[in-house]
Amino acid sequence: MCGKNEAECCEQVEIHEELLKIVNETMPEETELYDLAELFKVFGDSTRIRILFVLFEAEVCVCDLAHVLNMTQSAISHQLRILKQNKLVKSRRVGKSIFYSLADDHVRLIIAQGREHIEED
Amino acid sequence: MCGKNEAECCEQVEIHEELLKIVNETMPEETELYDLAELFKVFGDSTRIRILFVLFEAEVCVCDLAHVLNMTQSAISHQLRILKQNKLVKSRRVGKSIFYSLADDHVRLIIAQGREHIEED
DNA sequence: TTTTCGTATGAGCATATGTTCATATGTTTG
DNA sequence: CAAACATATGAACATATGCTCATACGAAAA
Numbered sequence A, B: 001m002c003g004k005n006e007a008e009c010c011e012q013v014e015i016h017e018e019l020l021k022i023v024n025e026t027m028p029e030e031t032e033l034y035d036l037a038e039l040f041k042v043f044g045d046s047t048r049i050r051i052l053f054v055l056f057e058a059e060v061c062v063c064d065l066a067h068v069l070n071m072t073q074s075a076i077s078h079q080l081r082i083l084k085q086n087k088l089v090k091s092r093r094v095g096k097s098i099f100y101s102l103a104d105d106h107v108r109l110i111i112a113q114g115r116e117h118i119e120e121d
Numbered sequence C: 001t002t003t004t005c006g007t008a009t010g011a012g013c014a015t016a017t018g019t020t021c022a023t024a025t026g027t028t029t030g
Numbered sequence D: 001c002a003a004a005c006a007t008a009t010g011a012a013c014a015t016a017t018g019c020t021c022a023t024a025c026g027a028a029a030a
Helices: A014-026 A030-043 A046-057 A062-068 A073-085 A106-118 B014-026 B030-043 B046-057 B062-068 B073-085 B106-118
Strands: A089-094 A097-102 B089-094 B097-102
Touching (some): A014 B062, A030 A046, A030 A106, A030 B030, A062 B014, A073 A089, B046 B089, B046 B106, B062 B073, B062 B097
Antiparallel strands (some): A089 A097
C-alpha cells in the first residue's frame, strides 16, 4: 500500500487535497450512486437485453416473449419483474394476458450508447 | 404455460409469426447481445461508478483512487482491471505510478443517461 | 544489486444473481 | 362454481461477483 499517513501518497500532497475537494463536490450522493449501479445492473443481463430488444419492436405479452426468446414463462416473468421494478417497462392487462412495453425512451438511448461503445474498432 | 404447440399462444397466431419475423430481423447477434450485457455489467457496480466519477474530474493514480474512495489498493486495482478490459478507462505509467483516465466520452454519456432515468419523478 | 514504493494478481470466502420447479394468483369460460 | 388459461412468485440450486489477504511484478532509489 502507499503512503505512511493519510495525506502522504505517491509523494503528492497538494494535488491530493485538491482532488479530494473536487471529488467531494462532484460525487453524487451514496443513494444516487447505488441507484445508478442498480439501474445498469438491470441492463447487465443478456436475457433482459433480449427482452428489451423485443419491446423495441412491439408491445407483447409474457407468453409471446417466452416463445420468441425460447425461454420458460417463469424465467421471463422473473426478469420482467426486475425490468418493471426499475421502470424500464410498463404493463397493462388485456383479459387473461398482460402486455409489456417500454416505459420511456431512456432505455433506447442507453442501449444505443452501449452499442456505439462496443462497436468501436 | 401457454399454448399447446409452438404456433398457438395466447390465441394469437398471425401476430406471433409477424413478431418472430421482425424480432429475427432486428435482434442483434448473440455475440453483440452478450457484449452489451457485459458492458452494462461493468457499470452495474457502485465502486466502479465511483471510480468513473473521480476520473470524470482528473487523471489519477491507483493510490490516489484508493485514498479518495477510502478503499483498499487491491480492491481498486481489481476494478480498474475490469474497467480497462472493457475499454472504459486507459492507463499510462509515470515512474512507479500508473495513471488512469477515461477511455472515451461514451462513458460520460451512458452515465448521464442513467442519471436522467433515475431522476424521473 | 538490493531495497523500497506503487501496482497487479491469484486464491479463498461471503454474497448476489439467474434459472428451474412447484405452486399461487387472477381472469375468463363452461 | 369449477375448470382452464396466463402470469406471478417463493424456494432451491448452481454460478458469478466483489472484497480481502498474501504475494508477485516493475520501476526507481540507495
